[in-house]
Structures are given as C-alpha cells and as structure tokens.
Amino acid sequence: MKSVWKTVFVASLLSATLATAQGNLEIDTPAISAIKSSMSQRHAQLAPLYASGAVGLKSDGSLAVHDANVVPLAQRGKLNALVAAENNDRTALYREIATANGHPEWAGDIRNTFAQRWIDKAPGGWWVEGSRGWARK
C-alpha cells in the first residue's frame, strides 16, 4: 500500500513539472528581441497615426491604412512604407515564436492570438476591424 502512494506522489510531481514546463512559450531569442526592438522604435511614428485614424488594426493580426485622407499627400508614401514594414515585422514575429518553440505550424494560431490581443489592448480612439468591419474603439 505504501509503495502505491509513493508511486502516486512521484507521478503527480512529474506531471506538475511537465505542466510548469508547458506554461510558457519561449519568446527570449535573439531573433524575437531584434523584431521587438524594431517594432517598438517604429511605434513612436505609428502611435499618432493610430490616434488620427490613418492606420487601424486588422482582425488578422496585421495593420492597414484605414483613412489616408487624414495624412498630408506628401507623407502618404511614408505612411504606406511604415505599414508595410510593420506588417513584415509582425509576420516575422509570429513565425519566429512558432519556430523558437519547435512548432513552425503554430504560426497561424499565434497570429490569431496576437490579432485578438492587439485589438483588446488598443487604447480608445483607435480604429480596429471587427466582424462588422471597421469601428472606432
């Protein structure tokens, strides 16, 4: 009887360790850090564009030009370049997280998770894409 309890105890210890190991995704790799710093530097330029409604958050985890008219004509090329660069970084970020955790096939699920969280965390006044199209938070 004693040995049965011992076995149960060891088994539960093992499963607890496994559960802890699965509780986090690896996000501390050089590639992910590089993408993060590139994105946070770009955010200084993007923040006023989110606030004015020039760009908005899409439901697929990317961002898009929502209303180019609020940006002076001369700066629209730069607006498009910023959006394209940010979307490249985001795609790379989702891919790198999946790869860093040994499951490249998770990239799509990670993209969907981020899509939801970008929108949830966006401050009021920003434009986000929901199931019924664009809406202002």
Place this chain on the structure above:
Amino acid sequence: MKPVSNWVAVTAFSLAIAGCVTINIYFPAAAAEKAADQIIDEVWQLKPEAATKEGAPSR
C-alpha cells in the same frame, strides 16, 4: 488466440504513442496569450509607470 492478443497489444501501443504525440502538438492557447501580452506591452510601451522609474530621466 495468440495472433489476436498480439494485435491488441500492437493497437494499444500505437494508441499510447499517438496519445503522447497529440498532447505534445496541442497549441498552448493560454501560454500564447501570455506571450502576446508580454510582447505587446513592450512594443507599445504600456505600463509606463514601471518603465519611467528606471530609464526615463536619462533621455
């Protein structure tokens, strides 16, 4: 009788192996959400009170 029990053993073994693989490839949604929150906070520099305490005056 013997071939049948062999088949049962092989089937059970395959099921057990498949079960292990299934558990390992399951997408950890909660962990992904936690990772997303952490990265979004960094990129958008949310929680400014924590960040300004350390690095802000130097700029």
